[in-house]
Amino acid sequence: MDGFEKRRNDKKAIILQTALELFGKYGFEKVTVTEIAEKAHVSKVSIYNFFESKDNLRRIIVKNILDESLNETKALVEKECSFIDKMREYLENRIIYENRYNMDFFFEAVESDPVLRQYLDDFNIENKRLISCLIKEGKKIGYFSADISDTAIEIYIDIFYHYFLHNRKIRPTLEQNPKLAEEINLLFLNGLIRHREQ
Known part of the structure; x- marks a missing residue:
């Protein structure tokens, strides 16, 4: 795995972990993509590129x-x-x-x-x-x-x-x-x- 692929996978893992924590704490409906992006220190665009919705x-x-x-x-x-x-x-x-x-x-x-x-x-x-x-x-x-x-x-x-x-x-x-x-x-x-x- 090259450096780009590793960074990509690391970013996806951070998004998944952050979303899991926020959904578990506040409930799925109350958490926004913006909040996930802010807490994961990524852009909303990255979340949509990786996960669509x-x-x-x-x-x-x-x-x-x-x-x-x-x-x-x-x-x-x-x-x-x-x-x-x-x-x-x-x-x-x-x-x-x-x-x-x-x-x-x-x-x-x-x-x-x-x-x-x-x-x-x-x-x-x-x-x-x-x-x-x-x-x-x-x-x-x-x-x-x-x-x-x-x-x-x-x-x-x-x-x-x-x-x-x-x-x-x-x-x-x-x-x-x-x-x-x-x-x-x-x-x-x-x-x-x-x-x-x-």
Whole structure:
């Protein structure tokens, strides 16, 4: 990558980060492109050249959030380590992820944009496939019960994700209480754990 391309990419990253912070703090509707440009120390023209519109800027931010989450889970599935360490890291990643972003901003964006709704649907399909890979690995070593069918596990995952997707009231509670988020993730996994004598 040459110097020009690096400067271009750095400028885009600053715009994206600044917009994410402002949207999360003040809400998408209240933030103007002028305010994003001023805080990012770029021109409005640069924002329009890179992202076309404020709506598309938000769309790219949300897609990046989903892509980042999916890449973390893919890397975890492929990682060479013990299954227990994988599950511990999976929980830690989820807790960090839930606290890294303003979830109201995220869900408002998804709920108001059909393109993002479709992107989230596609994300959920792939994410569920990856989590199923982890669960199958857990079954193979006897950590999760082999008596539970893959179909039942998929429904269980769907119930868990749909609750958080559609229950807006719980989002601020989880954002403000990481311990509660950790407990919910543990309960999710405990529903699958095979009970064995120590």
